Amino acid sequence: MKTPFASQAQLEAIAARYPTPFHIYDEKGIRENARRLKAAFSWNPGFREYFAVKATPTPAILKILHEEGCGCDCSSEAELVMSERCGITGKEVMFSSNNTTVEEFRLAGRMNAIINLDDITLIDTLTQALGQVPETICCRYNPGGVFTVGESRDGAQVMDNPGDAKYGMTRPQIAEAFKRLSKLGVKNFGIHAFLASNTLSNDYYPALARILFQLAADLQRETNCKITFINLSGGIGVPYRPEEPENDIKVIGEGVKKAYEDILVPAGMGDAALYTELGRYMLAPYGHLVTRATHEKHIYKEYIGVDACACNLMRPAMYNAYHHITVLGKEQAPHDHKYDIVGSLCENNDKFAVDRLLPEIATGDLLVIHDTGAHGFSMGYNYNGKLRSAELLLREDGTVTQIRRAETLEDYFATVAW
Numbered sequence: 208m209k210t211p212f213a214s215q216a217q218l219e220a221i222a223a224r225y226p227t228p229f230h231i232y233d234e235k236g237i238r239e240n241a242r243r244l245k246a247a248f249s250w251n252p253g254f255r256e257y258f259a260v261k262a263t264p265t266p267a268i269l270k271i272l273h274e275e276g277c278g279c280d281c282s283s284e285a286e287l288v289m290s291e292r293c294g295i296t297g298k299e300v301m302f303s304s305n306n307t308t309v310e311e312f313r314l315a316g317r318m319n320a321i322i323n324l325d326d327i328t329l330i331d332t333l334t335q336a337l338g339q340v341p342e343t344i345c346c347r348y349n350p351g352g353v354f355t356v357g358e359s360r361d362g363a364q365v366m367d368n369p370g371d372a373k374y375g376m377t378r379p380q381i382a383e384a385f386k387r388l389s390k391l392g393v394k395n396f397g398i399h400a401f402l403a404s405n406t407l408s409n410d411y412y413p414a415l416a417r418i419l420f421q422l423a424a425d426l427q428r429e430t431n432c433k434i435t436f437i438n439l440s441g442g443i444g445v446p447y448r449p450e451e452p453e454n455d456i457k458v459i460g461e462g463v464k465k466a467y468e469d470i471l472v473p474a475g476m477g478d479a480a481l482y483t484e485l486g487r488y489m490l491a492p493y494g495h496l497v498t499r500a501t502h503e504k505h506i507y508k509e510y511i512g513v514d515a516c517a518c519n520l521m522r523p524a525m526y527n528a529y530h531h532i533t534v535l536g537k538e539q540a541p542h543d544h545k546y547d548i549v550g551s552l553c554e555n556n557d558k559f560a561v562d563r564l565l566p567e568i569a570t571g572d573l574l575v576i577h578d579t580g581a582h583g584f585s586m587g588y589n590y591n592g593k594l595r596s597a598e599l600l601l602r603e604d605g606t607v608t609q610i611r612r613a614e615t616l617e618d619y620f621a622t623v624a625w
């Protein structure tokens with residue numbers, strides 16, 4: 208069973224001040240989770256998490272994570288500017304972009320961010336942008352083929368298809384890139400790969416680490432380039448369904464440590480720092496989309512209309528993703544009504560749930576849609592003239608701060624010529 212991080216009474220009081228729908232984040236949960244991650248990798252002295260800003264591009268959230276020791280992983284101009292305005296710059300920023308423009312490299316260079324090159328041709332774009340190369344650089348690797356981590360204890364299996372992904376360099380290209388960059392003056396190198404998304408297996412990071420550590424050892428020997436860090440990127444998942452297993456970050460940290468001791472230490476690379484770029488794992492469980500039931504409709508199926516729509520949370524419409532729903536105050540009632548929970552877009556995929564067994568819902572009930580803290584608000588859009596909602600922060604002391612106001616019609620019209 209999934210339990211909301213705020214009570215019905217709390218959320219009703221909040222909804223009386225801030226109209227639904229809204230996204231709300233749990234500061235306590237965010238901080239505790241960030242500390243668990245840090246503890247799990249504390250055996251590596253250089254460890255740093257660079258939070259994937261695209262997951263939740265909200266300054267108040269970036270600042271909380273920064274206080275917990277996290278930097279920012281950015282991939283666009285706006286994300287770089289947001290990090291800078293939050294006071295997060297220099298080596299606390301990883302710029303993991305692709306299809307990158309000269310202007311973006313200039314900005315990343317001016318901020319002294321660590322640049323993660325997605326492609327060998329970007330060496331030219333980078334030198335054009337900066338007139339030189341930075342002292343430290345990262346290159347993104349794509350091993351191609353199909354990536355699998357075998358059946359683990361809990362039955363979770365991870366499979367993805369790097370061969371179909373647009374990211375990263377091939378094995379020959381990354382060696383060539385290292386040599387060229389070294390000639391141009393780069394002193395410190397890093398490597399990065401992102402092989403699978405939303406993994407529910409404690410084996411994913413250790414398996415990825417083995418691939419990257421071996422690559423690092425081989426590349427350093429082949430090219431004589433000094434590899435000072437390895438970036439394990441994102442991809443650790445969260446159980447969106449209540450019956451799914453939760454990752455154990457402590458076990459993951461130990462699995463990566465074992466790989467480090469097996470491969471990097473014997474290669475004389477026991478001083479390499481480890482970086483992560485987690486997004487979903489850092490934030491998803493600590494955000495709720497709170498919405499109110501506004502209509503019921505009985506035709507060939509039973510529908511409950513709510514005041515949120517896919518513009519507030521795109522994942523169900525886009526990926527058919529499951530998001531758990533709690534009907535506040537009815538947690539103990541029998542879940543014997545089969546509903547489609549729908550928004551008001553003129554799009555039939557605007558459904559938060561299809562054929563979901565829930566307690567009987569009355570107009571006016573508050574619904575919590577779970578695990579919306581990452582890739583939730585951030586994937587919002589304005590279709591049908593829908594306005595973006597507010598974002599609220601439930602503080603550790605129980606008070607609530609509005610960290611982004613809801614859009615108004617004036618915002619919506621601000622860019623048009625009449």
Ligand SMILES: *Cc1c(COP(=O)(O)O)cnc(C)c1O
Nearest residue numbers: 259303441442443484485486487
């Ligand atoms: C999206 C992304 C991440 C974060 O992914 P999660 O699945 O949210 O952990 C990290 N690094 C890069 C380069 C990304 O594009």
